[in-house]
Amino acid sequence: IRFQWKSKLRLDNMQTELLVTGGILSVVLSAVFAAVFNPLPPKAGVVGIDLGTTYSVISLFHNGSVEVVADDLGKVLTPSIVAFTPKGVLVGYPAKEYGVMHPEAVVFDAKRLIGHRFDEDTVQHDKELVPFEVVDVNGSAYIKVDVMGKPLTMSPQSVGAHVLRKLKQQVEKHIRRPVQKAVLAVPADFTEEQRNATRDAGIEAGLDVLRIISEPTAAALAYGLQRRAAANIVVYDFGGGTLDVSLLNLDGGVFEVIAACGDEHLGGEDFNQALLESLLGAFRAETGLDASRDPFAVDRLRRQVELAKIALSDADDARVAV
Secondary structure (H helix, E strand, O other): OEEEOOOOOOOOHHHHHHHHHHHHHHHHHHHHHHHHOOOOOOOOEEEEEEEOOOEEEEEEEEOOEEEEOOOOOOOOOEEOOEEEEOOEEEEOHHHHHHOOOOHHHEEOOHHHOOOOEOOOHHHHHHOOOOOOEEEEEOOEEEEEEEEOOEEEEEOHHHHHHHHHHHHHHHHHHHHOOOEEEEEEEEOOOOOHHHHHHHHHHHHHOOOEEEEEEEHHHHHHHHHOOOOOOOEEEEEEEEOOOOEEEEEEEEEOOEEEEEEEEEEOOOOHHHHHHHHHHHHHHHHHHHHOOOHHHOHHHHHHHHHHHHHHHHHHOOOOEEEOOO
């Protein structure tokens, strides 16, 4: 099946790079904030973390500068995916690979459930799109997976804690010192409940969360750290699971947030889902078979759809073959 996408607007390489690095800016500024609010001596680890819907990233304020810390594979972006196996928990790329054979034991997009009540419309919508179960635990949305026939139930923040713990260990291995303090970046439209749940995830991961800061605000602040001229700045943060837009005023090195809004159900994952459903519908119309009932087929198709989406950022068409 062939997808074709055309655009009247073409971004040059420099513009594209600026858009891509916007997400890194938020975590860089988070690390700066972590250093500012850190009451510990310089030897203590101070980090900024962007716990994303699809990918997460961590940076370290170290020796007067900010460093985005890569994992053992040299990658600075860690998939926000957690796999539960009989031998333990996998996070990131290993979890993604484990999901090829065990999609029922893998959790992704947990950020879309964090801090939400089970009966909310968004939860009822999202629970139909994932291979794991979303269940009601005292009114809150929890996640239930199948680990080789054994059910395991956990909160979305516990899933996030596994990702944060992995990132924490990543930095500790890099600097050979413990990491204790952190600033976490969250979407602009996160509610107080979602921010508190994100803080709980950090605490569960063994972090002292100094502050929760909005992602687009962090990016704008990082952009303007060395600027003194008065200006209005609009930050357009299109992530894997959310769209955030913030308008800030910079004057004399002081920022004021004028307005902020967002949509926590408009991101790269929503493009993936739209393409996935379109392909499943085309396959159903052509063969009369409903592949959506096969979690293995859906998982394989989801992976190919993401690759096609990425290709369509540069090309007019892409092929999907499973």
